[in-house]
Amino acid sequence: MFKKILVANRGEIALRIIWACKELGIPTVAVHSDVDRDSLHVRFADEEVCIGPAHSTESYLNVTAIISAAEITGADAIHPGYGFLAENAHFAEICAECGITFIGPTAETIRRMGDKAEARRTMIAAGVPVVPGSEGLVETPEEAREIAAEIGYPVIVKASAGGGGRGMRVVNGEEELAAAIEAARTEAAAAFGSPAIYLEKYLVNPRHIEFQVLGDHHGNVVHLFERECSIQRRHQKLIEEAPSAALDTRLRERMGEAALKAARAVGYRNAGTIEFLLDEDGSFYFMEMNTRIQVEHPVTENIAGIDLIKEQIRVAAGEPLPFRQEDLRIHGWSIEARVTAEDPWTFAPSPGLITAFHPPGGPGIRIDTAAYAGYQVLPYYDSMIAKLIARGKNREEALSRLQRAVDSFVIEGIETNLPLLSAILRSPDFREARLSTRFMERFLAERAAAS
Numbered sequence: 001m002f003k004k005i006l007v008a009n010r011g012e013i014a015l016r017i018i019w020a021c022k023e024l025g026i027p028t029v030a031v032h033s034d035v036d037r038d039s040l041h042v043r044f045a046d047e048e049v050c051i052g053p054a055h056s057t058e059s060y061l062n063v064t065a066i067i068s069a070a071e072i073t074g075a076d077a078i079h080p081g082y083g084f085l086a087e088n089a090h091f092a093e094i095c096a097e098c099g100i101t102f103i104g105p106t107a108e109t110i111r112r113m114g115d116k117a118e119a120r121r122t123m124i125a126a127g128v129p130v131v132p133g134s135e136g137l138v139e140t141p142e143e144a145r146e147i148a149a150e151i152g153y154p155v156i157v158k159a160s161a162g163g164g165g166r167g168m169r170v171v172n173g174e175e176e177l178a179a180a181i182e183a184a185r186t187e188a189a190a191a192f193g194s195p196a197i198y199l200e201k202y203l204v205n206p207r208h209i210e211f212q213v214l215g216d217h218h219g220n221v222v223h224l225f226e227r228e229c230s231i232q233r234r235h236q237k238l239i240e241e242a243p244s245a246a247l248d249t250r251l252r253e254r255m256g257e258a259a260l261k262a263a264r265a266v267g268y269r270n271a272g273t274i275e276f277l278l279d280e281d282g283s284f285y286f287m288e289m290n291t292r293i294q295v296e297h298p299v300t301e302n303i304a305g306i307d308l309i310k311e312q313i314r315v316a317a318g319e320p321l322p323f324r325q326e327d328l329r330i331h332g333w334s335i336e337a338r339v340t341a342e343d344p345w346t347f348a349p350s351p352g353l354i355t356a357f358h359p360p361g362g363p364g365i366r367i368d369t370a371a372y373a374g375y376q377v378l379p380y381y382d383s384m385i386a387k388l389i390a391r392g393k394n395r396e397e398a399l400s401r402l403q404r405a406v407d408s409f410v411i412e413g414i415e416t417n418l419p420l421l422s423a424i425l426r427s428p429d430f431r432e433a434r435l436s437t438r439f440m441e442r443f444l445a446e447r448a449a450a451s
């Protein structure tokens with residue numbers, strides 16, 4: 001096992017990783033920026049190293065400073081959490097060169113899945129269903145026209161270096177195609193340094209269903225069922241749940257098999273996520289693979305009865321997975337709501353001092369947070385300040401607990417999205433699990449009309 005783990009992150013996920021290390025008896029090193037000295041991840045780690053100024057490009061993204069911190073403290077592994085360096089193939093490579101274990105997949109896998117056109121090509125070759133579209137990159141407008149004519153409009157142009165929604169354009173007819181490609185290329189070049197694009201049939205009202213996978217260094221891969229993440233605004237997830245009300249046992253088995261096939265196609269190690277779009281007719285398609293632990297991992301932990309962070313650490317240390325696919329079952333239901341420091345109407349960030357902070361508790365409630373009364377929400381980092389995660393024997397029980405928890409969470413001094421979360425959970429569409437990627441668009445339009 002590792003002698004010491006450096007946690008290359010901040011906020012709730014850094015704290016979550018530190019808890020797992022403590023339970024495994026592994027000492028931890030926190031890294032922090034100038035403005036994060038009073039953060040809880042720094043307080044609860046065994047050692048701390050300041051890695052630079054507030055701006056993340058100079059601290060949490062500063063590869064040299066983080067590697068130096070690991071070397072100075074004698075850490076033999078780094079957990080990257082999510083965001084920051086978690087899907088940076090170069091960082092994973094540097095770790096390997098320095099003899100430090102990167103707790104995640106190989107640099108090669110991160111690079112291959114980070115290139116979305118390459119990921120698509122890999123999955124086509126492996127026999128995983130993908131949305132109809134180009135096999136790899138689209139080079140010329142003529143090529144795009146031919147593919148679009150074949151698959152039919154609407155189509156979507158996506159940046160190969162993108163993911164998570166940036167550099168995408170929906171195209172409703174041939175007359176819009178050339179301009180959309182130009183716009184997507186320009187946006188992708190500016191945002192990701194690459195103008196490469198590919199084409200897919202645009203599914204008008206799908207669900208976003210993702211499968212958690214976990215692989216060890218001995219060729220074993222399992223899936224830990226699905227999460228439904230259709231409730232997003234501007235590609236930021238707001239509410240996630242596991243399992244999905246849209247899957248029956250048969251569909252879950254078929255999608256789970258496809259997820260395993262996808263993971264095996266790249267020899268996947270550690271925790272990862274296979275994203276699918278599930279169409280209204282029950283067809284499902286591979287969309288992207290995320291090569292990190294995700295924000296919403298607790299809903300999977302709740303229904304699978306597994307500590308994903310501990311498993312990440314164990315498999316990274318070379319231990320074989322302690323369970324096989326046939327040992328795994330879904331226990332109950334779990335729903336997560338992301339609490340952000342944002343105005344619930346304008347979505348403007350609301351940094352500042354938290355003057356009162358009373359998180360709810362009680363049966364079936366878990367809160368992952370690094371906030372407290374007296375904590376300053378900083379403007380430099382993302383606005384999520386807590387995850388409220390409910391579990392229950394079924395969806396109704398999990399939902400009633402989450403509703404109660406959202407409605408009794410007291411946070412003063414800053415604006416939060418708690419009123420928005422409460423309204424979503426109360427809505428008939430959410431209660432009846434009528435979810436799709438268009439959910440928030442419709443919800444916000446109806447809320448605006450009713451106010």
Ligand code: MV4
Nearest residue numbers: 131156163164165200201202203208230232437
């Ligand atoms: C799509 C799609 C429909 N058809 N691709 C958005 C994020 C990025 N990862 C991919 N996204 C989408 N890709 C095809 N072929 C619809 C979306 C999409 C979406 C996906 C999941 C959750 C919310 C969404 C909101 C708008 C669009």
